[in-house]
Amino acid sequence: MRAFEYVVARDSGHAVALLAEHGSSAKVLAGGTDLLVELKSASHGPEVIVDISRVADLKGIAITDAGLSIGALVTHTEIMRSRVIGEMFPALADAAHTIGAVQTRNLGTLGGNLVTGVPSMDSGPTFVALEAVVTIVGPGARRQLPLAEFFAGPRKTILKPGELLAEILVPRKNLGKPAAFLKFGLRKGQALALVNAAVSLWIDSHELVFCEPRIALGAVAPTIMRAPQAEAWLEGRAITPEAMVEAGRIAAGEAKPISDFRASAAYRRDLVAVLTKRALEGACALARARLERDGQR
Amino acid sequence: MNVTIKVNGEVHCASVAPETTLLSLLRDNFNLTGAKLGCDVGDCGACTVIVDGMPVNSCLMLAGQADGREVLTVEGLAAPDRLHPIQKAFEDHAALQCGFCGPAVILSAKALLDENPAPTLQEIRDALAGNLCRCTGYTKMIEAIQDAAAVLRGETADGPRTGVSHD
Amino acid sequence: MTDKSKVAEKTKEIAVNLLRGAGEDLRLPAAAPAVTYPLETLVPQVRQQTPAVGQRVTRPDGRLHGLGQTKYIDDLSFPGMLYAKIKRAGIASARIKRIDTRAAEAMPGVMAVLTGREIPVNSFGPSLQDQPVLADERVFHAGDGVAAVAAVTEQIALEALERIQVEYELLPAVFDPLTALQDDAPRVHPPKSNIYATKTIRKGDLEKGFAASDRIFEGRFRTQMVEHASLEPHAAIAQWDPNGRVTLWSTLGRITLGRVDIARTLKLAVNRVRIIATIVGGNFGGKNEITQEPVLALLSKKTGRPVKGVFTRGEGFVATTTRHPFVMEYKTGVTKDGRILARKVRLVLDGGAYCSWSETTLGKAAILSAGPYRIDNLLVEAFVVYTNKTMTGAMRGFGAPQVCFAYESHMDDMASALGLDPLDIRLLNVFDEGSLSPTGQVLQSVVARQSLLQAADRFGWREARP
Numbered sequence: 005m006r007a008f009e010y011v012v013a014r015d016s017g018h019a020v021a022l023l024a025e026h027g028s029s030a031k032v033l034a035g036g037t038d039l040l041v042e043l044k045s046a047s048h049g050p051e052v053i054v055d056i057s058r059v060a061d062l063k064g065i066a067i068t069d070a071g072l073s074i075g076a077l078v079t080h081t082e083i084m085r086s087r088v089i090g091e092m093f094p095a096l097a098d099a100a101h102t103i104g105a106v107q108t109r110n111l112g113t114l115g116g117n118l119v120t121g122v123p124s125m126d127s128g129p130t131f132v133a134l135e136a137v138v139t140i141v142g143p144g145a146r147r148q149l150p151l152a153e154f155f156a157g158p159r160k161t162i163l164k165p166g167e168l169l170a171e172i173l174v175p176r177k178n179l180g181k182p183a184a185f186l187k188f189g190l191r192k193g194q195a196l197a198l199v200n201a202a203v204s205l206w207i208d209s210h211e212l213v214f215c216e217p218r219i220a221l222g223a224v225a226p227t228i229m230r231a232p233q234a235e236a237w238l239e240g241r242a243i244t245p246e247a248m249v250e251a252g253r254i255a256a257g258e259a260k261p262i263s264d265f266r267a268s269a270a271y272r273r274d275l276v277a278v279l280t281k282r283a284l285e286g287a288c289a290l291a292r293a294r295l296e297r298d299g300q301r
Numbered sequence: 302m303n304v305t306i307k308v309n310g311e312v313h314c315a316s317v318a319p320e321t322t323l324l325s326l327l328r329d330n331f332n333l334t335g336a337k338l339g340c341d342v343g344d345c346g347a348c349t350v351i352v353d354g355m356p357v358n359s360c361l362m363l364a365g366q367a368d369g370r371e372v373l374t375v376e377g378l379a380a381p382d383r384l385h386p387i388q389k390a391f392e393d394h395a396a397l398q399c400g401f402c403g404p405a406v407i408l409s410a411k412a413l414l415d416e417n418p419a420p421t422l423q424e425i426r427d428a429l430a431g432n433l434c435r436c437t438g439y440t441k442m443i444e445a446i447q448d449a450a451a452v453l454r455g456e457t458a459d460g461p462r463t464g465v466s467h468d
Numbered sequence: 469m470t471d472k473s474k475v476a477e478k479t480k481e482i483a484v485n486l487l488r489g490a491g492e493d494l495r496l497p498a499a500a501p502a503v504t505y506p507l508e509t510l511v512p513q514v515r516q517q518t519p520a521v522g523q524r525v526t527r528p529d530g531r532l533h534g535l536g537q538t539k540y541i542d543d544l545s546f547p548g549m550l551y552a553k554i555k556r557a558g559i560a561s562a563r564i565k566r567i568d569t570r571a572a573e574a575m576p577g578v579m580a581v582l583t584g585r586e587i588p589v590n591s592f593g594p595s596l597q598d599q600p601v602l603a604d605e606r607v608f609h610a611g612d613g614v615a616a617v618a619a620v621t622e623q624i625a626l627e628a629l630e631r632i633q634v635e636y637e638l639l640p641a642v643f644d645p646l647t648a649l650q651d652d653a654p655r656v657h658p659p660k661s662n663i664y665a666t667k668t669i670r671k672g673d674l675e676k677g678f679a680a681s682d683r684i685f686e687g688r689f690r691t692q693m694v695e696h697a698s699l700e701p702h703a704a705i706a707q708w709d710p711n712g713r714v715t716l717w718s719t720l721g722r723i724t725l726g727r728v729d730i731a732r733t734l735k736l737a738v739n740r741v742r743i744i745a746t747i748v749g750g751n752f753g754g755k756n757e758i759t760q761e762p763v764l765a766l767l768s769k770k771t772g773r774p775v776k777g778v779f780t781r782g783e784g785f786v787a788t789t790t791r792h793p794f795v796m797e798y799k800t801g802v803t804k805d806g807r808i809l810a811r812k813v814r815l816v817l818d819g820g821a822y823c824s825w826s827e828t829t830l831g832k833a834a835i836l837s838a839g840p841y842r843i844d845n846l847l848v849e850a851f852v853v854y855t856n857k858t859m860t861g862a863m864r865g866f867g868a869p870q871v872c873f874a875y876e877s878h879m880d881d882m883a884s885a886l887g888l889d890p891l892d893i894r895l896l897n898v899f900d901e902g903s904l905s906p907t908g909q910v911l912q913s914v915v916a917r918q919s920l921l922q923a924a925d926r927f928g929w930r931e932a933r934p
Contacts, residue, residue, distance in 0.1 A: 010319035105431025193430035334543035335536025375536030388534035400533030401699040401749030
């Protein structure tokens with residue numbers, strides 16, 4: 005790696021100040037699992053690395069009045085081990101588990117994964133399906149926006165220079181919403197996703213129909229995308245295996261996959277249909293299990 | 302930049318350039334060559350060491366990020382007069398061939414067993430998913446880890462003896 | 469300021485204990501069991517077990533591997549050692565018009581630069597010496613080295629490579645082996661034909677065999693290029709002694725052959741070249757010939773210091789040998805019961821930019837291409853062609869895996885078309901004791917039939933079939 009100056013941020017305010025001080029010649033280091041790879045092959049490197057990996061106020065998983073708050077520096081391992089997440093959103097733990105391997109999950113952070121902006125990221129789709137909101141800090145005021153609007157294109161987010169992703173929040177209204185995530189890669193571990201599919205939905209216990217179904221797809225468009233046509237088709241419809249198959253078919257039509265050396269667009273479309281259907285099945289099964297557990301059947 | 306880190310229970314200091322990785326620090330400054338450079342991008346896992354109890358790719362950590370932390374490398378496993386049960390089991394099962402991936406696999410196994418003394422087969426596979434091996438096919442490593450786990454749980458004494466006596 | 473002393477003490481303690489024999493657990497299993505004389509020599513009969521078979525033996529290297537004490541080439545370090553990096557062409561076919569190394573040479577920390585022109589004999593190879601140490605006038609594949617740098621750190625060497633300017637004249641390139649076979653394809657090594665070796669095997673009367681067949685099946689099969697990707701990257705260190713002899717520590721597997729190649733390329737008497745190979749971190753055929761050793765030797769000579777080179781993982785893929793991709797065409801004539809009467813095979817091996825071990829691979833593949841089956845009428849025509857891609861060489865199997873994929877897939881296709889159990893068609897045709905190989909060798913200790921039947925029994929083959 006080329007030489008750089010290395011500074012350690014004490015807290016998020018200090019991090020923002022350091023970024024402001026060094027401007028465009030600085031890059032942020034959190035887990036390093038993406039940045040260091042980039043630095044090793046870059047023809048020109050940053051002059052300054054701002055290490056935020058020890059900033060305590062960007063860590064933590066907690067239920068607040070606003071919803072489920074996850075600090076940007078929470079690692080994938082921490083997500084997998086969180087009791088709160090395990091009880092309320094096992095799909096988030098499932099998604100974290102598909103990332104890399106033990107070693108990368110111990111270092112890699114949720115914020116870092118989202119900030120890469122790669123359409124195949126494994127952490128993003130479930131949060132998008134849960135309508136998560138992100139908090140950004142920087143030289144200006146704190147701001148919040150839906151995660152779905154955070155991504156601008158392949159490897160591009162709407163973060164402005166000097167800004168930091170601080171928090172990912174699943175809004176209060178979605179706390180406990182059943183969700184499922186599925187990834188298809190060429191291997192079971194250390195694999196890039198060919199297609200990711202995440203689903204969240206409520207089940208109306210009396211009518212057994214889909215309520216507020218949300219479908220998020222990864223690696224089949226320039227950014228993580230929702231499947232609004234499939235969602236609209238499902239809303240209020242009776243929960244049947246045929247409905248889930250059809251929703252998968254509609255979602256596959258909405259996807260915009262490309263062909264590359266890993267897979268053809270046609271194969272990816274096929275995967276979208278299958279994974280969406282299976283994610284719907286998974287979310288429904290979880291929803292039913294919870295209804296039974298809570299004695300509402 | 303000065304870094305102070307506890308390696309295998311002993312405090313070490315070094316003065317290194319900021320772009321030095323933890324892997325370089327261990328190999329070049331502290332002469333601990335058990336951790337290997339296999340790909341330099343965190344894909345092969347040959348550089349695995351345990352930092353504050355967690356296995357990580359040392360090629361993806363800057364030396365500065367390890368400042369003030371505790372690192373365990375393969376050189377810290379054996380006591381001066383005794384192999385660690387995982388090392389003994391690997392030897393008894395002939396789990397390594399060329400040996401290049403060995404230190405990293407052994408450390409991944411140690412981290413697993415420290416946290417999960419009775420792992421299932423799937424949990425062992427998951428723990429090794431970040432360690433590539435081109436020689437062995439992993440089977441004997443997994444058997445060795447299962448044996449070592451039993452020894453560490455106190456269920457067997459010292460593991461199976463081989464056909465060749467050392468006495 | 470580093471603190472090696474504390475670490476060294478602990479390592480020393482372990483080493484001293486090993487020497488003293490204390491700590492029984494750490495004693496190397498180096499003491500052989502006591503031997504009684506006179507020794508009774510064992511002459512095992514065919515298919516009789518010797519007492520050794522089935523015994524569990526401790527690997528002699530297992531102890532040091534587990535301790536992390538095994539020293540591979542990159543674990544070695546010498547005082548004053550420099551680090552070398554090689555600039556890769558990055559284009560598949562070109563003439564080098566000009567190389568300007570002045571900016572690299574002027575960089576602080578760069579101790580020497582080397583180009584192809586400075587190599588005394590710039591060609592090597594196990595059968596054809598068609599591979600340059602560093603590309604001189606021509607580039608034949610994107611992984612060709614065009615210049616090399618030795619510097620005080622690896623990072624400086626890498627940055628120096630960027631300052632070496634090379635001017636190329638692009639030339640036509642060919643990438644597909646079937647295209648390379650054509651008369652009008654661009655020649656990779658003009659004026660030589662792209663077909664650089666052939667093997668033909670003829671047995672019996674092919675046309676008569678096909679004429680007598682009830683059915684004739686054809687199939688075409690392709691396999692891909694594979695990289696050994698041994699965990700340990702290719703590495704070597706070169707150092708000269710005051711008497712003009714060079715020592716190479718290298719991951720090289722065939723060191724006797726390598727020694728001759730290094731002596732040849734450096735124009736040195738063989739007795740002035742010493743190669744030390746240590747435990748290698750995986751080879752699988754990919755470390756069978758020299759790669760950067762002559763480059764390191766010359767950089768070491770220029771600088772008067774030991775020079776180490778370690779390939780990146782990427783260089784392992786583009787600049788070291790790979791497994792040959794094969795295109796295989798099979799035509800087989802059978803009776804309606806599935807008995808093979810005649811087989812015609814055409815193999816086209818993608819031979820990459822240089823010959824390497826292609827001739828050996830070609831021969832082996834040709835002989836094995838008919839499969840372990842009794843075939844009286846056979847024609848095998850096998851070719852290896854140059855393409856402007858990474859050189860293809862030795863890899864476990866040496867041509868066998870590719871043809872095995874083809875003839876076994878072909879067998880399954882035929883069984884399916886004939887309505888036969890895939891096991892039965894093989895039992896009908898497989899070698900027996902005394903069968904003749906395609907090249908007329910009388911085969912002994914043949915247990916193929918017994919193995920198939922035992923396997924079928926163990927896997928419950930018949931029970932699982934509908």
